[in-house]
Amino acid sequence: MAAVWAVLVPLVWLIPDLSDDPVGWHRQELILGFAGAAMGGYLLTALPHWLKQAGAGAKGPGRRAVQALVLAWIAGRIAAAQPGDGALVLLGIAAYPVALALSLLIPVLSARLWRRLPIALAPVGLLAVGVGLRLGGDGLAAALAMALIVAVVGGRIVPAFLASRAAQATPLQRGALPAMARLADAVLALALVGHLAGVGDSVTGGLLLAAAAGQAARMGRWPLAAGLAGGQGDLLMLVLAWVWLPVGLTLTGAGLILPDALAGLPLPTGLHALTMGLMGGMILAVMARAYMRRAPGALRVGAGLALAFALVMISTLLRLILSATPVALSVPAALWCLGWAVFTLCALRSMAGPTPHPVLSAARGYSISGLH
Secondary structure (H helix, E strand, O other): OHHHHHHHHHHOOOOOOOOOHHHHHHHHHHHHHHHHHHHHHHHHHHHHHHHOOOOOOOOOOOOOHHHHHHHHHHHHHHHHHOOOOOOOHHHHHHHHHHHHHHHHHHHHHHHHHHHHHHHHHHHHHHHHHHHHHHHHOOOOHHHHHHHHHHHHHHHHHHHHHHHOOOOOOOOOOOOOOOOHHHHHHHHHHHHHHHHHOOOHHHHHHHHHEEEEHHHHHHHHHHHHHHHOOOOHHHHHHHHHHHHHHHHHHHHHHHHHOOOOOOOOOOOOHHHHHHHHHHHHHHHHHHHHHHOOEOOOOOEOOOOOOOOHHHHHHHHHHHHHHHOOOOOOOHHHHHHHHOOOOHHHHHHHHHHHHOOOOOOOOOOOOOOOOOOO
């Protein structure tokens, strides 16, 4: 559903008069619809692993509960397409994020997995972002909130996957984050709070530049060379998507501090580095792991998934390069849609076969053939 929605939402820029408010609908649905579905898919896949690690008897939501979540997501998309901000519209939009949060919180609390609470509450943050967009249209706050969610979640899984592939037992795998990572996330959170509190663009921009430096510096502790050795395409996709975090924060911060100096690269373009590049790239890179071919201790990306990821990355670069030529912005939109269409075809092909286990990482010590 996330991939299908990623194909459909940008069509408002390619088909005239498809929406009365293309900007508002585009922002809202890429957050609540696309990112919301992807968040549910990832967290519901990770939940059984969390419970197993804790040796807990609690179970995650079953088949019927997941089907109900899908229906709630669809109802939310219908509600989001309605005009106005009435109570029924807002309730329809809130149904899926609230239901997803409850599906995660109940087993997490039952198993006393206290350190998983912030991630289990991520759907509530997603809801706050979506409602804020619906009522206030604050695109900067929405982009920074999504960047913070990716920094918190992605900042754990990317180095953990790298360390696992490099066969290193690091503190990251036990859930402890280095001081630099915690500080970088805290500064990014402070920038978001400062913006919402109205501290001014210069202060927010300065905090974003500091957060960008911290997010780049934290990569110094990652086992990049060992983790990427041997052409590990699945991990390279994660790292390339992550790089958009410091890049996007830098562009956004500079755009807030020196808007005139960056006249050829306006603030919305910097925000697209965080939404298209970081959010879109990271979601695709994580989702694709479920559809890659298994080899002993490794995941093989395959031509289709590699093409899909490349198209999304190229679309982001073109969105930055062509920002001064609005008439040409349909090109990156079309490439984004094409990339996600290719991904959808790869996913549907894989879904015809058995589900690989573990879903998001390579099986160790043996080969699972026939799974893609």
